[in-house]
Amino acid sequence: MKARKLLMIPGPIEFEPEVLQAMGIPTTSHVAPDFIEIFGKSLELMREVWKSPKGQPFIVAGTGTLAMDMAAANLIEQGDNVLVISSGYFGKRFKDILDRYGANTTLLExxxxxxxxxEIIENELKHKQYKALTITHVDTSTGIIVDPKPIAQLAKKYNTLSILDGVCSVAGEELNQDEWELDIVLTASQKAIGVPPGLALLMVSEKAMQVWENRKTLVSNYYADWSNWLPIMRAYEERRPSYFGTPAVNLIVALETSLKIICKEGIEKRVKRHQSLAKAFRAAIASLNLTILPKTTEIAANTLTAVYYPEGIDGAALSSKMVDSNVIIAGGLLPEIKTTYFRIGHMGSVSPNDLLAVLGALERALSELGQPLEVGKSLQTFQNELLKAH
Incomplete structure (x- = not known):
């Protein structure tokens, strides 16, 4: 029996073979000419994926939480008002981060x-001046997508910076940073970007950079301070060696490889692939009489799906049986309902065959646990939906 298991959690994801090969090359010097070229090219490719030719990219060793931390540390000073718009666990995490920097946060949950x-967001902006607001594009805990475009328009209207947590969306969901006038869009390497964990990635608008330049106090987080990283990013983009902290050399080689794959596929085509696979997968889940966590499909993400366990089904037993079929899924993350649902990632290089394998394993697991269902129905529904899309 095949020993390797299919990793279908919402990050880390299944990675392209070329990306894994790039990770395995002998590590070079971070100031070697060939690496400087790779780093510089990665920064340029980020602008293509984010659709932000005017933005300032940052590539820093760390997680998605570091990317959130960098946004807060550099833009927020003691006493600044920040509006946090939350649709799950990670919205509230942003509040916790902002609170550490002395922000006066208001949580809209x-x-x-x-x-x-x-209208609730606008009402809040209308009655209080906020320096910034945060949006979670896709909350990995709930599988809910928020449309950032109208919120960014409101932020502009009320002279408020907009910060988008795109950890579970960039390179999988529709995004146009410059056109939508988002001030920061941040993500991590291990989700739809398609690179093993370890890189925090940010794109910062000219306006946000000006706000940072005009801050009255020193950034209190030394590692996160853009004063340390901006000269490095500019140097690499100009193909010059520079140093602040040693970059994650092999991860950046893998990042350039993955960004090239993304751009070769075409970002619009890639987003449409995510949309059509997610739509078909949700239809297949519904055919098993399972309920997704988002209350409408319009706010269901295209990078992952959160599904409630059927009544009487033990989550740990279901997950264990899926593993027996060589498919790994994720449990719930939202603390108050953690044991009532599971999550399946479908982002990056995910294919129809991957999701057929998930559905087959899910049907078997449910059947073995006594859940009545029509065997093969979800697979047929999935295939039919994909054929309709073409």
Whole structure:
């Protein structure tokens, strides 16, 4: 029996063979000419993927949480008002980070399975001056997507910086940073970007850079301070050696490889692939009489799906049986309902065959646990939906 298991959690994901090969090359010097070229090219390719020719990219060794931390540390000073728009666990994490930097945070928390209505956001912006607002594009804990475009327009209207947590969306969901006038879009390497964990990636607008340059106090987080990283990014983009902290050399080689793959596929085509696979997968899940966590499909993400366990099914037993079929899924993450649902990632290089394998394993697991279902129905539904899309 095949020993290797199919990793279908919402990050880390299954990586392209070329990306894994890039990880395995002998490590070179971080100031070697060939590496400087790779780093510089990676920064340029980020602008293509983010659709931000005017943006300032940052590539720093760390996680998605570091990317969030960098946004907060550099833009926020003691006493600044920040509006946090939350649709799950990671919205509230942003509040925790901002609080550490002395921000006066206001949390707008959506009811479970929903998003915060635009009129509530505007009402808050209308009655109080905020320096910044944060949006979680796709909350990995709930599988809910928020449309950042109208929120960014409101932020501009009320002279507020917009910070988008794109950890589970960049390179998988529709994004146009410059056109939508988002000030920061941040992500991590291990999700739809398609690189093993270890890189924090940010794109910062000219406006946000000006706000940072005009801050009155020193950035209190030494490692996160853009004063240390901006000269490095500029040097590499100009193909000059520079040093602040040793970059994650092999990860950056892998990043350039993956960004090239993304751009070769074409970002619009890639987003449409995610959309069509997610739509077909949700239809297949519904055919098994399973319910997704988002209350409507319009706010269901295309990079992962959060599904409630059927009544009477033990989550640990289901997950274990999936592993027996060589498929790894994720449990719930939202603390208050953690044991009631599971999550399946479908981003990056995911293919129809990957999701057929997931559905087959899920049907077998449910059947073995006594859940009544029509064997093969979800696979047929998935195939039919994909054929309709073509």
């Amino acid at each position: 959506a009811p479970l399975g929903e998003t915060v209505p635009l």
